[in-house]
Amino acid sequence: MRKLIGFSCAIALAAAQTPADGPSTAPLFSKNCAYCHGSRGEGGRGADLTTGIYNHGGSDADLFKTIRNGIPGAMPAVAITDTEVWKLVAFVRKLGSAGIGEKAVGDAGAGKAIFEGKGHCATCHSIGLIGGTVGPDLADVGRRRSLAYLTESLVRPEADVPIRYRAVEVVLKNGGTVTGIRLNEDDISIQLRDTSDNLRSFTKENIQDIRHDKPALMPVYGAILSGKELDDVVAYLNSLRGEQ
Amino acid sequence: MKNRRACVLAITASVLLHAQGLPVTNDRLLHADKEPGNWLMYSGTYNSWRFSSLDQINQGNVKNLHVKWLFQGRHNEKFETTPLVVDGIMYLTRPENDIYALDAETGRVVWVYSYRNPERTYNCCGRVNRGLAILGKTLYMNTLDMHLVAVDAKSGRELWKTGIHDYAADDGYAATGAPLIVKDKVIVGMAGGEHPVSGFLDAYDARTGKLAWRFHTIPQPGEANFGTWAGDSWKTGGVTTWNTGSYDPDTNTVFWGTSNPWPDYNRDERGPGDNLYSCSVVALDADTGKLKWHFQFTPSDTHDWDSTQVPVLIDAELRGRPRKLMAWANRNGFFYLLDRLNGEFQFAKPFVRQTWNKGFDDKGRPDIIPGNDPTPEGNDKIQPGVDGGANWMPNSYSPITRLMYVFARDERRMFTKNTIRHGNDDDTVPGPGAVRAPGNTNGMFGNGGNLPGGGGGRGRPARFAPEESWGKVIAVDPLTGTIRWEYRVLTPPWGGVTSTAGNLVFGGTQEGVIFALDARTGERLWYFAGNDRVYASPMTYLANGKQYMSLAVGDVIATFGLD
Numbered sequence A: 001m002r003k004l005i006g007f008s009c010a011i012a013l014a015a016a017q018t019p020a021d022g023p024s025t026a027p028l029f030s031k032n033c034a035y036c037h038g039s040r041g042e043g044g045r046g047a048d049l050t051t052g053i054y055n056h057g058g059s060d061a062d063l064f065k066t067i068r069n070g071i072p073g074a075m076p077a078v079a080i081t082d083t084e085v086w087k088l089v090a091f092v093r094k095l096g097s098a099g100i101g102e103k104a105v106g107d108a109g110a111g112k113a114i115f116e117g118k119g120h121c122a123t124c125h126s127i128g129l130i131g132g133t134v135g136p137d138l139a140d141v142g143r144r145r146s147l148a149y150l151t152e153s154l155v156r157p158e159a160d161v162p163i164r165y166r167a168v169e170v171v172l173k174n175g176g177t178v179t180g181i182r183l184n185e186d187d188i189s190i191q192l193r194d195t196s197d198n199l200r201s202f203t204k205e206n207i208q209d210i211r212h213d214k215p216a217l218m219p220v221y222g223a224i225l226s227g228k229e230l231d232d233v234v235a236y237l238n239s240l241r242g243e244q
Numbered sequence B: 001m002k003n004r005r006a007c008v009l010a011i012t013a014s015v016l017l018h019a020q021g022l023p024v025t026n027d028r029l030l031h032a033d034k035e036p037g038n039w040l041m042y043s044g045t046y047n048s049w050r051f052s053s054l055d056q057i058n059q060g061n062v063k064n065l066h067v068k069w070l071f072q073g074r075h076n077e078k079f080e081t082t083p084l085v086v087d088g089i090m091y092l093t094r095p096e097n098d099i100y101a102l103d104a105e106t107g108r109v110v111w112v113y114s115y116r117n118p119e120r121t122y123n124c125c126g127r128v129n130r131g132l133a134i135l136g137k138t139l140y141m142n143t144l145d146m147h148l149v150a151v152d153a154k155s156g157r158e159l160w161k162t163g164i165h166d167y168a169a170d171d172g173y174a175a176t177g178a179p180l181i182v183k184d185k186v187i188v189g190m191a192g193g194e195h196p197v198s199g200f201l202d203a204y205d206a207r208t209g210k211l212a213w214r215f216h217t218i219p220q221p222g223e224a225n226f227g228t229w230a231g232d233s234w235k236t237g238g239v240t241t242w243n244t245g246s247y248d249p250d251t252n253t254v255f256w257g258t259s260n261p262w263p264d265y266n267r268d269e270r271g272p273g274d275n276l277y278s279c280s281v282v283a284l285d286a287d288t289g290k291l292k293w294h295f296q297f298t299p300s301d302t303h304d305w306d307s308t309q310v311p312v313l314i315d316a317e318l319r320g321r322p323r324k325l326m327a328w329a330n331r332n333g334f335f336y337l338l339d340r341l342n343g344e345f346q347f348a349k350p351f352v353r354q355t356w357n358k359g360f361d362d363k364g365r366p367d368i369i370p371g372n373d374p375t376p377e378g379n380d381k382i383q384p385g386v387d388g389g390a391n392w393m394p395n396s397y398s399p400i401t402r403l404m405y406v407f408a409r410d411e412r413r414m415f416t417k418n419t420i421r422h423g424n425d426d427d428t429v430p431g432p433g434a435v436r437a438p439g440n441t442n443g444m445f446g447n448g449g450n451l452p453g454g455g456g457g458r459g460r461p462a463r464f465a466p467e468e469s470w471g472k473v474i475a476v477d478p479l480t481g482t483i484r485w486e487y488r489v490l491t492p493p494w495g496g497v498t499s500t501a502g503n504l505v506f507g508g509t510q511e512g513v514i515f516a517l518d519a520r521t522g523e524r525l526w527y528f529a530g531n532d533r534v535y536a537s538p539m540t541y542l543a544n545g546k547q548y549m550s551l552a553v554g555d556v557i558a559t560f561g562l563d
Helices: A002-016 A025-032 A060-069 A082-095 A108-116 A147-155 A227-239 B002-017 B026-030
Strands: A167-172 A177-185 A189-194 A199-203 A207-211 B066-072 B084-086 B089-094 B098-103 B109-113 B133-135 B138-142 B147-152 B158-163 B180-182 B185-188 B200-205 B211-216 B246-248 B253-257 B280-285 B291-296 B312-318 B321-329 B334-339 B345-350 B357-360 B366-368 B396-398 B403-410 B470-477 B482-489 B498-500 B504-508 B513-518 B524-529 B539-543 B546-553 B556-561
Touching: A025 A082, A060 A082, A108 A227, A147 A227, A167 A189, A177 A199, B084 B539, B133 B180, B180 B246, B246 B312, B321 B403, B345 B357, B396 B498, B470 B504, B482 B513, B498 B539, B504 B546
Parallel strands: none
Antiparallel strands: A167 A177, A167 A207, A177 A189, A189 A199, B066 B556, B084 B089, B089 B098, B098 B109, B133 B138, B138 B147, B147 B158, B180 B185, B185 B200, B200 B211, B246 B253, B253 B280, B280 B291, B312 B321, B321 B334, B334 B345, B357 B366, B396 B403, B403 B470, B470 B482, B498 B504, B504 B513, B513 B524, B539 B546, B546 B556
């Protein structure tokens, strides 16, 4: 009975509180969440938390409940206080909404033209169903990512490459090389999406080496675009808010 | 080749001679190596070699090995069990605490025993179970809610169950390991070292379930070594016994590994003492549970480097004298050889990358390198990783090659100093009982591999790049610590290995690659793409005179044969 009363109190307490992020939350996330959700919330064994899409409910109360209780068979509950759970709710929400409220200085229309033309961005990146799949889909990147993050991604693409988009180069024993992103791997074989968006599979008996020393496939746009053009592309990316 | 055929015939004849079915007597357990067609205890034999003298499947024909049958577990939890086989019947535990009896030739279910745990249990790392023990006509199983259950091996009927401890006390106890039968007793370990519990090892009367003795792994007031804990920290110091031990009938000694002290990553309240008998092996009189000796691998540990590995007992000549020895690939990254008569340290050598230890004094005490403790912000400079160079996964020793096979974890991880919570400080905080392992929800790659987030554990910061961590089967000369060969795999493993007289070493990876290696060279001779995570160790047996090899992969027991 004591535990039942305790649980009821917890619900009441939960209802009375609201999410509040703070400087102490990053270590809290790192300790309790990052093993599965990635150090930046980019996902892995657990869901990608930067999408702003939450399979088990997106309200503050839903997120609280998910973190508090876990998901049977899928995600463990964490042994932290309710206050700490609320901090994580705020932290997670921010992971999926860093660009909201920011105002870009560039011209989004001009940026769109560069994205589709001179920049050849759509070769690798899709917006919805249009574009390549070697890089991340950008349909809602303006909501998820801050202006600073978007700018850095263009001028220093290797700064933060989601692990599923890291480049690998397969050096074959016959002398050929294939570059792409790793889709899967075990001790017998590796599967890639190559830079031409083809699915490729190689058995390791035919592989000389698998190299990981160039993490990003993306060109350094600081060397391709002017400062104004970069601002325009960032403005266009910031305008991509998904279907919310 | 002629000799091999003769050997096969001799073994087959031997199995037929011993084809007595039940009961499994103490004498049969003592000489389990003489019944290679059966697998009578968790580690195969009391010396925990996990070696089979079967050689129908051998290096010459293993390329023809193929799936004979599958047992579909249909569960989400990790499948850590090692089945037993007694004369054509396979007995296995299926998560959480069900027992299945199968026809070992076809995998068809003969009977099922289901045990219902409370909704909330206090296991740290999945609602798992590693297997059974058998004596007479009775199977024994530990349960997550801290019971020892006796089940009739012929019918699956529950004979009795006895409470080991209040599973909800002290923030939570559980029992996940396979029991060990010694004479008329069932030796039972317990888990909970992630909580402020107080560890012990129990022996129960195999007939009645009555407690025969209890060894407290933390010295009680008035006992030797009590002063190795600061203040009252001994009361909640952890030191659990969650895996299975070994037994030496010549000296009537049970050897059992102990876990980390609690709190795992923070010694502020435990003080500078050694926190005995944490991260140790204890040698106990099998009749009384009295301590004969102990050896501590990692004093006052702050890395969760449990010493709950299965002790491997080897008799060999060392420095010109016949010796009774114990080989131990420890979670702290060092391979140890001890004298098992007295615990005397012989040597220790690293078998994975390590950063924490300069060397050992003549008693085996490590010379700690500063800067290797966890920090609140996270220390990523420590190796081995938080799951250790070895963990609970059993090793194997072949008396033919005289090599010990270890499936090691060579990885870099982050260590974070935790805050200390006593009991349910906050009653609204769900205990770890709410924790369920992710089971088969394996993230983007489906197989839990050495890519984002693969592997076990929970609540740990993200691991580093796959290229910084890997697994490897190593063949170690246990008398020198020399690594003779290494077979590297993509991901730090969670499965053990088994060796056979067919000159083979079997195992499975986190991506589900089930492999057979040449026991002398480490060359991979055969593989099967199981495509789900292996959290268990292989075993091998005969059914109708033919050799099979079984291993749990995903929620399936995959059993392989030649024809």
